[in-house]
Amino acid sequence: MTLATKPRGPLDGQHFHVAVIGGGINGVAVARECARAGKRTLLVEQNDFASGTTSRSTRIIHGGLRYLEHGELGLVRESLRERERLLRVRAHLVNPLHFLLLLNDQSQRSALRVRAGLWLYQRLSGKKSSSGTSEMELKRLERALDTGRRWSFFSYEDAQCEFPERLVAEWLGEAMEAGAVVRNHNEVLAVDVMHGRSRGLLLRDLITGRDERVDAGWVINCTGPWADRVCQRSSLRMAKPMVGGVRGSHIILPRFAAAPNAALYSEATDGRPVFVLPWNEQIMVGTTEVPDSGDPSRTTPSAEEIEYLLRAVVQLFPKSRISAQDIKYAFAGVRPLPYTPDNSPSAVTRRHFLHDHADDGAARMISVIGGKLTTAASLARECARKIGISVPEPKLLAVGPGTTLDPLLDQAIVQIAQTGSVSEESARSMVEWHGKGAMDVARLAMVSAELRAPICPHTPHVVAEVVEAYRTECAVTLGDVLLRRVPVALGPCWSESCSREAALRIGAVMGWNEHEMGANLESFEMERSGFLRKVLRGTPALQAAAD
Ligand SMILES: Cc1cc2nc3c(=O)[nH]c(=O)nc-3n(C[C@H](O)[C@H](O)[C@H](O)COP(=O)(O)OP(=O)(O)OC[C@H]3O[C@@H](n4cnc5c(N)ncnc54)[C@H](O)[C@@H]3O)c2cc1C
Numbered sequence: 001m002t003l004a005t006k007p008r009g010p011l012d013g014q015h016f017h018v019a020v021i022g023g024g025i026n027g028v029a030v031a032r033e034c035a036r037a038g039k040r041t042l043l044v045e046q047n048d049f050a051s052g053t054t055s056r057s058t059r060i061i062h063g064g065l066r067y068l069e070h071g072e073l074g075l076v077r078e079s080l081r082e083r084e085r086l087l088r089v090r091a092h093l094v095n096p097l098h099f100l101l102l103l104n105d106q107s108q109r110s111a112l113r114v115r116a117g118l119w120l121y122q123r124l125s126g127k128k129s130s131s132g133t134s135e136m137e138l139k140r141l142e143r144a145l146d147t148g149r150r151w152s153f154f155s156y157e158d159a160q161c162e163f164p165e166r167l168v169a170e171w172l173g174e175a176m177e178a179g180a181v182v183r184n185h186n187e188v189l190a191v192d193v194m195h196g197r198s199r200g201l202l203l204r205d206l207i208t209g210r211d212e213r214v215d216a217g218w219v220i221n222c223t224g225p226w227a228d229r230v231c232q233r234s235s236l237r238m239a240k241p242m243v244g245g246v247r248g249s250h251i252i253l254p255r256f257a258a259a260p261n262a263a264l265y266s267e268a269t270d271g272r273p274v275f276v277l278p279w280n281e282q283i284m285v286g287t288t289e290v291p292d293s294g295d296p297s298r299t300t301p302s303a304e305e306i307e308y309l310l311r312a313v314v315q316l317f318p319k320s321r322i323s324a325q326d327i328k329y330a331f332a333g334v335r336p337l338p339y340t341p342d343n344s345p346s347a348v349t350r351r352h353f354l355h356d357h358a359d360d361g362a363a364r365m366i367s368v369i370g371g372k373l374t375t376a377a378s379l380a381r382e383c384a385r386k387i388g389i390s391v392p393e394p395k396l397l398a399v400g401p402g403t404t405l406d407p408l409l410d411q412a413i414v415q416i417a418q419t420g421s422v423s424e425e426s427a428r429s430m431v432e433w434h435g436k437g438a439m440d441v442a443r444l445a446m447v448s449a450e451l452r453a454p455i456c457p458h459t460p461h462v463v464a465e466v467v468e469a470y471r472t473e474c475a476v477t478l479g480d481v482l483l484r485r486v487p488v489a490l491g492p493c494w495s496e497s498c499s500r501e502a503a504l505r506i507g508a509v510m511g512w513n514e515h516e517m518g519a520n521l522e523s524f525e526m527e528r529s530g531f532l533r534k535v536l537r538g539t540p541a542l543q544a545a546a547d
Pocket residue numbers: 021022023024025026027044045046047048049050051052053054055056057058059060061062186187188189222223224225226230246247248249287332333334335336370371372373374375
């Protein structure tokens with residue numbers, strides 16, 4: 001059995017009410033909002049949806065406890081509201097996460113200040129702190145921490161979206177259902193600006209090499225850290241840059257023996273916050289703040305940043321003997337923060353701004369600057385209103401149509417396992433990533449043993465999920481599939497041999513010939529190694545950290 005993907009029709013000469021550039025979480029959210037309001041909407045992404053900053057973040061869905069230090073009460077309120085909505089409406093993707101904030105005698109923040117901050121955070125969220133971590137777990141953690149220090153623990157609740165790539169895929173699906181035309185691997189060469197107004201987009205399909213032009217009533221630039229580049233290419237008269245890029249890096253470690261189940265929030269040597277989080281059966285440590293004005297597509301963690309993060313974990317858990325050898329991979333992203341050259345990166349606001357380009361010679365063009373995963377949906381509503389679309393504020397805890405899981409989750413898993421003739425473990429994994437869409441995957445899995453096979457020997461995720469990604473979720477390359485729609489390649493066991501095995505199993509059902517198989521595998525490995533960096537242990541900075 002072989003399965004073909006849908007061909008992409010030409011766009012040249014088409015007219016759209018709204019053209020959105022950039023398919024990160026913000027662009028997809030804006031396109032979804034406009035399409036749902038009945039506007040003919042185009043969404044164009046140069047690489048793949050969620051492949052930019054969105055998949056390079058710490059993946060916490062948070063009110064932003066830290067923003068209280070900068071007095072950003074409005075941002076905290078908005079973020080907490082959005083966190084609650086996501087927890088409720090996307091319960092399969094956004095999960096509550098219990099945090100322990102750790103202070104010791106050398107911490108820059110005092111216990112009094114932290115207690116006051118947490119009191120306010122809880123008041124704003126309207127939630128009581130749960131006990132979260134048992135006494136036994138706290139004792140175990142205390143034993144594992146640096147015993148030369150006196151530690152204080154503070155509990156609070158936030159949330160985590162382990163795979164924002166999947167959240168983006170779901171919102172993308174909803175945008176398409178509402179009529180949006182979406183194109184990944186399609187670069188905007190320039191916004192067509194004439195007589196002081198944006199008129200449309202000049203595009204290049206990076207798969208076919210075809211150049212096209214579309215008309216648009218409004219252009220929304222949601223390219224995150226690329227936002228200024230889009231304006232430069234379109235010859236806009238900008239007085240100053242809009243974005244001050246700040247790189248943030250993470251390292252991924254295997255779960256070590258003393259690793260707690262809770263997320264830890266502590267201070268690095270310089271007093272900056274550092275997170276040690278359970279993520280994807282591994283431990284994520286982040287992050288850094290380094291001004292970065294380079295090409296965001298090429299951003300990569302420096303040896304110094306990796307060393308800084310490694311040192312932060314080693315100082316917390318000296319007995320665990322974690323070293324550079326243990327780092328599975330490191331990755332970096334560029335925060336598209338508003339340009340404020342005089343502020344230190346930590347002090348720059350995390351609020352978003354909508355920049356109207358009317359004064360830059362391009363009326364009817366808006367650039368979205370800043371924002372967070374957490375607030376992408378509220379940003380999208382604000383953006384839609386700015387271009388005259390009437391968008392009601394959703395009821396605080398309204399449940400969206402068809403998005404939450406059946407409350408009888410276990411029953412749903414049994415049903416999916418039966419429908420797809422797959423193990424309950426596979427059914428559970430499908431539900432976690434595809435929510436209600438898991439039933440469609442199960443129906444496809446039922447068709448053949450090849451479709452029910454795991455993608456590689458270490459994962460319960462099955463080949464049918466991959467085929468569904470190619471057929472209905474706009475995946476074009478193997479990287480689109482294995483790094484974002486069915487992101488098994490971010491998992492703890494993934495290796496080159498998994499890539500080969502997966503390509504063979506996927507190629508068999510997609511009908512790839514030997515040449516296609518080789519080409520798919522090669523470009524996937526190139527993308528994977530460019531994103532998830534192997535750590536070079538020989539660098540002096542890392543040797544020093546290991547000593
Ligand atoms: C280190 C780090 C940690 C973070 N942690 C968190 C967190 O824990 N919680 C949270 O809520 N937020 C977090 N954030 C913030 C959050 O990730 C970003 O604000 C958010 O992902 C920005 O999304 P975006 O859609 O604006 O940008 P992006 O995701 O970067 O999307 C922009 C897209 O535009 C595309 N593009 C660029 N140029 C063109 C062109 N010419 N044509 C077509 N497409 C183009 C790019 O390929 C890209 O996919 C973090 C950010 C970083 C960097």
